[in-house]
Amino acid sequence: MQVTLQVCVQMEEVPGELTQDDLAPNDVMILDTWDQVSVSLVFPHLLLLLQVFVWIGNDAHEEEKAEAAETAERYIQTDPADRDPRTPTMTVKQGFETPTFTGWFLGWNHEYWTEDPLDRLRQNL
Numbered sequence: 001m002q003v004t005l006q007v008c009v010q011m012e013e014v015p016g017e018l019t020q021d022d023l024a025p026n027d028v029m030i031l032d033t034w035d036q037v038s039v040s041l042v043f044p045h046l047l048l049l050l051q052v053f054v055w056i057g058n059d060a061h062e063e064e065k066a067e068a069a070e071t072a073e074r075y076i077q078t079d080p081a082d083r084d085p086r087t088p089t090m091t092v093k094q095g096f097e098t099p100t101f102t103g104w105f106l107g108w109n110h111e112y113w114t115e116d117p118l119d120r121l122r123q124n125l
Contacts, residue, residue: 017106025057025094025113028064030075031104034083051088052076053101058094058113 023029031053054072056065072089092101095113102108 018104019106020109020112023055023057023094026059027057028060028068028071029055029057030072031055031101032075033104034079034081034087051090053104054089054091055097055101056091056093 018031033050033052052072052075054068056068069089069091072091076083076087076089077085090098090101092098097108102110
């Protein structure tokens with residue numbers, strides 16, 4: 001008997017400016033910088049910025065973590081914009097975000113993941 005596991009990947013776009021609140025620690029998320037292509041056409045050296053980040057939350061399921069890089073590759077391959085299959089991908093783990101990743105977020109706080117989420121909510125009230 002052979003059992004085949006099929007995984008359904010659900011993606012939705014986050015509109016507006018990105019903040020750390022958009023990242024879910026119990027998930028694996030993709031940040032696609034492709035929307036900057038219009039800038040890159042005017043400034044070709046910025047093509048180096050076009051990449052796909054895979055952010056892995058600390059509480060994500062082990063299966064999601066193991067499939068993260070492959071999911072990013074499938075994402076690029078199935079993009080209706082006919083993306084270059086050589087588009088670079090970079091895996092980033094929660095709490096170890098690089099400046100090239102955090103630069104896409106409005107007001108990145110390096111202490112964010114050490115703070116209690118309920119305390120953050122109370123401060124915003």
